[in-house]
Amino acid sequence: MRGDIMKVETTGASERTARQDKLTEKGVAASHKMAHTDSTRMKKYKSIIEKVAKERNASPAVIAGIISRESRAGAALKDGWGDHGNGFGLMQVDKRYHAIKGEWDSKEHISQGTEILLESIGQIEKKFPDWTAEQQLKGGIAAYNCGPGGVKKYESVDSSTTGQDYSNDTTARAQWYQKNW
Secondary structure: OOOOHHHOOOOOEOHHHHHOOOOOOOEHHHHHHHHHHHHHHHHHHHHHHHHHHHHHOOOHHHHHHHHHHHHOOOOOOEOOEEHHHOEEOOOOEEOOOOOOOOOOOOHHHHHHHHHHHHHHHHHHHHHOOOOOHHHHHHHHHHHHHHOHHHOOOHHHOOOOOHHHOHHHHHHHHHHHHHHHO
């Protein structure tokens, strides 16, 4: 994975996203609190995340950031499903666009989600070759949520994402995992 998650600029979670945890603050501080809240559950998956990251040449912190945002490390799922029955597993792979692989919390599932992430980053690298590696990484995180067509320019990278803060919130959570794992 190209780009250093610690060098990616982020504004963190929106007020709307922060309210999910009844937080009074928003931004990076809120994202960090949510990542910390998920960290106990995330520990169950740490070794799987690290294996997948090594096999796929990806950042374990970015994978953890996505798992935190997508499923709250499993806490937001019902029988492994979220998003009104469309998103599956820790990384919320959408059954409308992908053939589901593995159990909801399995290595196979995390590997599939990571592959989708890496494809999204690759699509953004092709679409925006003049962006820095860090901008492409953030754009790829946004594209994981909204597809590469939803990423139109860097200044409004989250304009088509859930909550209009997906890559900013996920980046801040990933930065927390990078520092605290």
